[in-house]
Amino acid sequence: MLDIAADLRAWCAARREFALATVVAVSGSAPRGPGASLAVDDRGTALGSVSGGCVESAVHELCLEAISSGAGGVHRFGYSDDDAFAVGLTCGGVLDVLVTPVRGGDPVRPVLGCVLDAAADGSRAALARVVSGPPGQLGRALAVHGDGSYEGGLAGGPALDRTAAARVRALLLAGRTGTAELGTAGGLCGRPLTLLVESTARPPRLLVYGAIDFAAALARIGSFLGYRVTVCDARPVFATPARFPDADEVVVDWPHRHLAQEARAGRLDSRTAVCVLTHDAKFDVPLLAHALRLPLGYVGAMGSRRTTTDRAARLREEGVPETALARLRSPIGLDLGGATPEETALAIAAEFTAVRHGRSPVPLTGGRLPIHRRTAGTKVP
Template sequence: MREVMEALNEAFSDGRRVAMATVVRTQGSAPRAVGTSMLVTGEGSPIGSVSGGCIEASVIEQAATVLATGVPELLHFGISDDDGFSIGLTCGGSVDIFVQAFERATCPGFASLQKALVENLPCAMVTIFEVAPELLGRSGLVHQGSAITPLFAGAGFAWDVVQAADSAVQEAIASGRSTSVTLPAVTGSDERLSLLIDVFRPARRLVIFGAVDFSASLARLGAFLGFHVTVCDARAVFATPERLPSAHDVVVDQPARYLQKEIALGRLGPDAAICVLTHDAKFDVPVLDVALREGFAYIGAMGSRRTASDRRGRLLALGHTERSLARLRSPIGLDLSASTPEETAISIMAEVIAARHQASALPLAFTSDPIHKGLGERAALAPHPGGQPSSSPTCGVGQELQLPPLRNNQNENILT
């Protein structure tokens, strides 16, 4: 829902009814993730997308029916049975789309969701999309640590079903990933209760240490990708909002001290991305020491291979081990032969994204697995600590591709 929040709020403010189509279940190579939404106005105009374009026309048609009747619909799309290019997915996967009419009076949780987003509170909008007809489309906001019970008021579900649903919602909020879950509506029965758990969490933090030329481009790309971007540098002459207009926060402080304070205040979660661009031992070694001991999801440091080797020796002298240093991505970024600040930013953020999803970062043409995979499926593709893939990729005819050896962080940064 996040991608259509602004349009949904405008429709509510104008008193317009819209239909919202949301991806609630996927299998195989589905083009969009669970929780992705598209709005359809009464005039049939779409806002957003639920696929790569192959099923939108059918969804818009069904949305018009839902707006006319007020009855929600659960739509299923797989690869079409005839030629693969009629109404259906052409990518080989399948997707379920839940379409419901939306207006402020029938969505009491929307105002609470807006308030939670302003306050940066982790929560989930939970919607029933498969169960008895009278409960279809019922939704409510559930905060982290609060109970789902109000959503099921008067529904007559057994306590064990409510508990299972509550656990699923809290697990989804903790993971930060929207998902769906299907439970027996009544213990031992075939009737199913399916819930969309659309998770909203504070923006992931991207903390850039070093207000160098590359930082402005990295901040701009990070903000574009939805990160909350902070740039920190001890040198006030460089750390200015004018030089870093895309950063949400520009901080003048010693990098290691600032990072320690943010950790102590609980403002940096384990999913934070730490990028050290100072390539100066007196700044980057202390801050990397702190970051590595905390164990963030991504820790990268700019510099040539010579700089990276020297930095590695200094960190070993501080008590780090080869195992702990395996988390450090240095030289930072993927091997794109990047040279400009903009290209380097893409190289770094591509590696941040790959690390988050445990992806191989290989060209898709050199892989044969589904393009759109869940986290569990991606884990098998994650590079080994030594940098070698688990198996050699093969092309479609079974001939082994001759690729250059895969190494983590191949690129040579131009700064020393």
């Protein structure tokens, strides 16, 4: 849906009635993935695509029917061996498409409009729609914001909406489009329910400074967790794409200069994690002095306790206030007992994940609080 967000917003502003067809699942070879959408208004005008042409005509007809009847649903398209001219994907894949009517009084309309406005403004929001579950809930939607507040409802009661909003927010903070599984009674209880979640947010950034073996392991786990990973080092002999195949980009530059450029370009936010692995005061002191003054989600630095104490003294000499120093996670990572680059990367990633979700990294065993505590979940009237 977000691939045609600007045009859809114009349709909503003009109060057009339309139907939205969105790919919710793909099996095998298919031209487009989940989230790809085709919209058709009551005049037959079409926007976007769900398959690059294979099933567009059939989906177009389903959209017109949905506008007329007010009923949507999930439809499956696949290649027919018996009839090569049957409606299907000639590439051999299988496509599940959710068709949702968006008419004047349909409950999805204001929810969709809210997410389209957020996409236009560059703010974080996610659209979650029921793609599998009880018939009365199919197509129902929630708009979830970055702070966890939400609008709309899944027609299953407040408890379900709160649980769904928490699950959707986790995908939103990761900047991901995907599915979330839960139950109609909240959590995993009740009848199975599947949500398609489309996030307006870009993936969070992970900036790794210091082109060492620990950085390679951290880039790998950061990519696995859905971060856009940058590795930066001032030494061109070490900062090469070949050494960091899991990084989205490898930059040769002085770390503090690179961070300043990223900040000026507006590419950093409260989800950004900065990990300083340079082990060299001439690199990490000016870098950390700048990083600790930015509204970043996580700032950590590798080093022994002696190095950490010496570094803190140097930062104070640079004028970094104690309130800013208190944000520095150093020595970096949780005390998991590991020593290899992979184990160290796991300890670092576990720490910035806990910080990002506002949680204390303690064992769940023996605890009394709910495992899936909600940091927000307020419904906007």
